[in-house]
Amino acid sequence: MINKNLVIYLSILIFGLAAPFIFPAFKVQLSILCVLIILAMTWNIQGGEMGYNSFGNILFYGLGMYLCASVQVGMFFPLAEWTESGGEKTFVHTPAQFFQGFGVGLAVAAVVPAIVAGLIGYSILGLRGHYFAICTLGLGVAAGEISGGIEIIGAGQGFTTPPFPDFGGLEARGEFFYFCSFISLVLTFIVVKSIYSTRFKLVLNAIRDNEDKAEAMGIQTMKYKIIGWMISAFFCGLAGGIMGGLVGYIDSTDVAFDGREMGVFMVLMAILGGKGTLWGPIIGASVFHIFKEGFWTFFLGWQYVALGVLIVVIVIYFPEGIMGWLREKYPERFGEVVDEADRKAQVELK
Amino acid sequence: MDFMVFQYPMISIQACLDGILLGILFALIAYGMALQWGVMNIINIAQGDLVILGGYIAYFMYLYGIHPAWGVIVSPIIMYFVGVGLYKLVINKVVDRDLFISILATFGISILFMQLMNFAFGADVVLANSGYGTTFLFDSNVVLPNSKIFSAFVSIVFAICLVIYMKKSKLGRAIRATAQNSRAAKILGVDTEKVYAATFGINAALCGVAGALISITFTIHPYMGLPYTIRSFMIVIVAGLGNLPGVALSGMGLGVFEEFADYILGTEFRIGSVFLLLVLILVYRRFKLSKKREYLK
Numbered sequence: 010m011i012n013k014n015l016v017i018y019l020s021i022l023i024f025g026l027a028a029p030f031i032f033p034a035f036k037v038q039l040s041i042l043c044v045l046i047i048l049a050m051t052w053n054i055q056g057g058e059m060g061y062n063s064f065g066n067i068l069f070y071g072l073g074m075y076l077c078a079s080v081q082v083g084m085f086f087p088l089a090e091w092t093e094s095g096g097e098k099t100f101v102h103t104p105a106q107f108f109q110g111f112g113v114g115l116a117v118a119a120v121v122p123a124i125v126a127g128l129i130g131y132s133i134l135g136l137r138g139h140y141f142a143i144c145t146l147g148l149g150v151a152a153g154e155i156s157g158g159i160e161i162i163g164a165g166q167g168f169t170t171p172p173f174p175d176f177g178g179l180e181a182r183g184e185f186f187y188f189c190s191f192i193s194l195v196l197t198f199i200v201v202k203s204i205y206s207t208r209f210k211l212v213l214n215a216i217r218d219n220e221d222k223a224e225a226m227g228i229q230t231m232k233y234k235i236i237g238w239m240i241s242a243f244f245c246g247l248a249g250g251i252m253g254g255l256v257g258y259i260d261s262t263d264v265a266f267d268g269r270e271m272g273v274f275m276v277l278m279a280i281l282g283g284k285g286t287l288w289g290p291i292i293g294a295s296v297f298h299i300f301k302e303g304f305w306t307f308f309l310g311w312q313y314v315a316l317g318v319l320i321v322v323i324v325i326y327f328p329e330g331i332m333g334w335l336r337e338k339y340p341e342r343f344g345e346v347v348d349e350a351d352r353k354a355q356v357e358l359k
Numbered sequence: 360m361d362f363m364v365f366q367y368p369m370i371s372i373q374a375c376l377d378g379i380l381l382g383i384l385f386a387l388i389a390y391g392m393a394l395q396w397g398v399m400n401i402i403n404i405a406q407g408d409l410v411i412l413g414g415y416i417a418y419f420m421y422l423y424g425i426h427p428a429w430g431v432i433v434s435p436i437i438m439y440f441v442g443v444g445l446y447k448l449v450i451n452k453v454v455d456r457d458l459f460i461s462i463l464a465t466f467g468i469s470i471l472f473m474q475l476m477n478f479a480f481g482a483d484v485v486l487a488n489s490g491y492g493t494t495f496l497f498d499s500n501v502v503l504p505n506s507k508i509f510s511a512f513v514s515i516v517f518a519i520c521l522v523i524y525m526k527k528s529k530l531g532r533a534i535r536a537t538a539q540n541s542r543a544a545k546i547l548g549v550d551t552e553k554v555y556a557a558t559f560g561i562n563a564a565l566c567g568v569a570g571a572l573i574s575i576t577f578t579i580h581p582y583m584g585l586p587y588t589i590r591s592f593m594i595v596i597v598a599g600l601g602n603l604p605g606v607a608l609s610g611m612g613l614g615v616f617e618e619f620a621d622y623i624l625g626t627e628f629r630i631g632s633v634f635l636l637l638v639l640i641l642v643y644r645r646f647k648l649s650k651k652r653e654y655l656k
Contacts, residue, residue, distance in 0.1 A: 062459045064466075133638075135645040139402055139458040140655045143592055147637040150585065154631030269470060276463065310478075317471025324464045325452045 022195070029187045036183035040255055042298045043190035047197045047248040048271065049278035049290035051241040054201065056276065057284035058210060059237050060217030061134065065145025066245050067272035068152045069126060071265035073118035073246030074253035075162055078170040080117045081110035081254075089161050092168055104174035111254060115189075118250030119243050126242035130235035137220070146268070153266030167260040170253055186255045193251060197244045198291075204240070205287055213237055217285070269313075273320065274301075281323055283332025292331050369500040374618035380507040382614025384569055384576070386607045387514040388587055389594035390521070391565035397600040398538040398558045399454050401461035405445075406591055407584030408472035409563050413438050413570025414579040415480050418487045421574075427487035430571035431513055435564035442563025446556045454555060469584060476581040486578045510572035517568050521561070522603065534558055538601075586630050593637045596644070596655075 029036045048070065055061045082091045086100040094100075102110065129148075136144050162168050173182040204210060212233045215223040224230050249265070259265050266272075274297070282293020304315045329337070392406055403409075416437055417430025449468060453461040491505035525531035536544040537554045545551050573579060594613060598605030613633075620632040641655070648654055 062462075132642040132645065135649055135654065136641055137654050139462055140596075140641055140645075142459055142462055143402070143589075144638055144641045147589060147634040147641075150589070151631050151634035151638065154634065155628060158625070158627040158631065273466065273470070280463075311474075313470055313474035314478075317467045317469075317474065320467025320470065321449055321464050324460055324467065325449065328460065 025191050025195070028191075029184055033180070033183075036187050037255065038298075038302065040183070040187045040190040040251075042295065043187070043194040044248045044252050044255075045274065045278060045298055046291050046294040047190075047194055047244055048275040049282065049294040050197055050201055051244045051248070052275040053279045053284060053286075053290045054213075054241045055234075055237050057279055057286070057289070058205075058213040058217060059234060060220075061137075061234065061238075062142050062276070063145040063238075064142055064268065064272060064276065065147075065149040066241060066275060067149040067266055067268050068145075069122035069242040069245035070249035070252075070271060071149075071152060071156070071261075071267075072122045072125065073249030074259055074265045075156065075168070076121055076246070077111070077114035077118035077250030078168060078253050078259055079162060080114040081107070081171055084110045084113060092160075092162060102171045102174060107171060107174045110171070115247060115250045119247040122246030122249075123239045123243040126239045127235055130238050131231065134231065134234040134238060149266060149268045149272055153262045153268065156266060157261035162259075167258055167264075170257050170259060172257070186251065190248075190251050190255070193244070193247050197247075200240070200244070202287060209233070209236075214285075273316070277320060277323060279330075280328065281330055283330030283334075283336075286330075286332040289330055289332040296331070369497060370622065372497065373501045374622055375615055376501065376503060377507070378615030378618035379611045380503075380511040380614070381617065382611035383511040383514045383607070384572055384610075385587075385590050385594060385613055386610025387518055387565060388569045389591035389598075389606050389610055390518060390603070391562035391569075392588075392591040393595045393598075393600050393606060394534075394565075395558055395562045396595060398534055399450075399555050400458065401450065401453060402458060402465070402592070403450075403562070404462055404465040404588055405469040405472055405584070406562075406566060407587030407589075408469050408476070409438065409442070409566035409584075410570040410573065410587045411579050411581065411584045412441065412472065412476060413567030414574035415476065415570075416567065417571035417574045418480075418485055418579065421487035427489055427571070427575050428509070430487070430574070431568055434567035434571040436567075438567030438570075439560040439564040442560040442566075443556050445563070446559040450559055451552070451555065469588075473581055473584060480581065482581060484578045484580045485574075487574045489575045504576070506576045510576045513572060514569065517565070518603075518607075521565070530554070530557055586633060589634060589637055593633075593640060597640060 028039055032039065048066070052063070052066055055063060079088055081102075082088050082100075085102065085106050091100060133141065133144055133148070156162065173185070212223070212228055212230075215226070215228060216230050216234060220230055253259050253265070256264055278294040278297045279290045280293070281297055282291065283289030300319075301312075305312050308315055327334075388406065388410055392403065395401060395403060413430075413434045416434040417427045420430050420433065421427040445468070449464060450461075453464050489506045489509070491509060494503045494505055494508065495501070496503065525535065533544070533549045533554050534557065536547070536549055537551050537558075541551050544554075570579070590613060594606055594609045597609040597612075613636075616636065617629060617633060621629045624632060644655055
C-alpha cells in the first residue's frame with residue numbers, strides 16, 4: 010500500500026516538474042492552478058476540518074500579496090516614490106536584488122499573516138457558525154476598502170510589483186513563477202498531509218462535530234482553533250505573495266482583497282471537491298480551474314453570471330462535493346465497512 | 360483625520376440629522392432581514408442587491424417621465440413577485456438546511472444579481488431626481504434635502520403599516536406562528552410553504568421601497584449592494600430578532616456613526632468603517648457572552 014502511494018506521489022511530482030516543459034503555453038495557467046489548490050487546501054483546514062466556514066481568508070491572501078511586493082520594493086528603494094511613479098519605472102531591480110527581495114518578501118508574506126491570524130484569532134474564533142462567517146466576510150471587505158485608502162501602497166490606483174529582471178524574457182518569468190508556486194504547493198501538501206495524520210486533525214474534527222463536547226473532554230479548543238487558522242493563514246499569505254508577483258499589478262479590491270473572486274473561489278473549490286478530505290480541495294480546484302477558464306474564454310462578460318449560478322447549483326445540489334459523491338458510490342475504496350443502515354442514518358443526521 | 364466636526368457644532372448637527380434620516384432607511388431594510396431571519400432562519404446576503412434592484416425600478420420610472428416618488432408604490436409590488444420567484448427557485452431549497460448553506464447560496468444570488476444589473480442598467484452611478492428642493496435650518500447652516508425627509512417619512516409609514524399588518528391580518532398571524540414554531544404551525548394547519556414565500560416576498564417588497572427611496576435620496580450602482588446587507592445584518596444583531604424599537608434605534612445610531620466616520624476619516628474609509636464596526640460589535644458581544652461561557656446563537 011505504501012509503495013502504491015509512493016508511486017502515485019512520485020508520478021504527480023514528476024508530472025508537476027515536467028508540466029511547464031510539456032505545456033509551455035499554459036505556464037501561467039498552471040501557476041494559477043497551483044495557487045488555487047493552495048488556497049482551497051488552506052481553506053479546507055478550518056472550513057472543512059474545523060467547521061469554521063470563513064469568508065475572510067482573502068484577508069491573509071491580500072495581506073501576503075501587499076507585503077511581498079512592499080518588502081521587495083522597500084528593501085532597496087523608497088516605497089512611497091515607487092508607488093507615486095506608478096507605471097513608469099524610475100527604479101530598476103538588478104536580478105540579484107529581485108530574487109533576494111522576492112525571497113524575503115515571500116517569507117514576510119507568509120509569517121505576518123500567520124501572526125495576524127494568531128492575534129485576531131482569539132477574538133474572532135470565539136464566534137460560531139454564521140456569525141463567524143459574516144464576521145470574516147466583514148473583515149475581508151473592510152481590509153479591501155481600507156487598503157484602498159492608504160497612499161503608500163498605491164491607494165485606489167494600484168501598485169505595480171517589480172518587473173521580472175531582463176534575462177530569458179517571458180519564458181524564464183513563467184518558469185520562475187511556476188516553480189515558485191509548485192514548490193509552495195508541494196510544501197503545503199506535505200504540511201497539510203502530515204498534520205492530517207496526527208492527533209491534531211482529530212481535534213479539529215472534534216471541534217467541527219461538537220465543540221462543547223470537545224471542550225468537555227478536556228481539549229483546549231481555542232488553542233487548536235488558533236493554530237489551525239494560523240497554519241491556514243501562513244500558506245494563504247504565501248500564495249498571495251506569489252500571485253502578486255505573477256499578476257504584476259496589485260489593486261486593493263480587484264486583485265488583492267478580491268472577495269468576489271478569490272474569496273468565493275476558495276470556498277467553492279473546497280466544497281466542489283469535498284470538504285474535510287485531503288484530496289477534495291485538490292480535485293475541486295483542478296476541476297474548477299478548467300471549468301472557469303472555459304467559461305471565462307467562451308462566455309466573456311457573462312462569467313459572473315455563470316459564477317453565481319454555479320455557486321447556487323453546487324451549494325444546493327452538490328454540497329457533499331466530488332469526494333463525497335465518490336465515497337457514496339465506492340465506499341470500499343475509502344476503507345469503509347459498508348453498513349447500509351448505518352450510512353443511511355448518518356446521511357439522515359446531516 | 361479631520362476633527363472639524365467637533366469644532367463647529369453646526370456640522371455635528373448636520374451629521375446627526377443626516378445620519379438619523381439615513382438610519383431610518385437602514386432600519387427599514389434591517390426590518391426585512393429580521394423578518395426573514397426570524398421566520399425562515401436564513402441570512403440573505405442578496406438583501407442589498409434586492410434594494411438596488413428596487414432602486415433601479417424607480418430610476419427607470421424617472422427615465423420614462425414618471426415622478427420617481429411613485430416608485431415607492433410600484434417598486435414593492437414588482438419586488439414582491441421577484442421575491443416570491445426567488446423563493447420558489449432557490450430559497451425553498453435552503454430553508455431547512457445549515458445557515459452556512461443559505462449564506463453561500465444567497466452570496467451566489469448576490470453575484471448573479473450584481474452582474475445582471477450591470478448588464479441591464481450599465482455600470483454608471485445614477486440617481487432619480489425628485490426635484491423636491493431643500494430645507495435650510497439654523498440660518499442656512501444646516502442643509503437638508505427634502506427628499507431625505509420624504510424618504511424617512513415614507514419608511515416610517517411603511518414600517519408602521521407592516522407592523523399593524525403583522526399584528527392584525529391572518530397572514531401576519533400565520534407568519535408569527537411559523538416564526539415561533541414552524542412544526543406546531545404546520546400541525547395546526549398553517550401552510551408554511553406559502554408563509555415562507557410570502558415572508559420572502561414581503562422582505563423583497565420592503566427592499567423595493569427602501570431601494571426606491573435610496574434612488575431618490577442618494578445614488579445607486581449595481582455593485583453597491585453588499586454594504587446594505589452588512590448594515591442590515593449589523594442592525595439586526597445589535598437589536599436582536601423581533602425587537603422593533605431596537606431595530607429603529609440601532610439603525611439611526613448606525614446612520615449617525617456613518618456620517619461622523621465620513622467627516623472624520625474621509626469618504627474613502629466610509630464603507631470600510633462600516634465593515635470594521637461589524638467586526639468590532641461581533642467581537643464585543645462575543646467577549647461579553649464568553650464571561651457567562653455562552654456564545655452568540
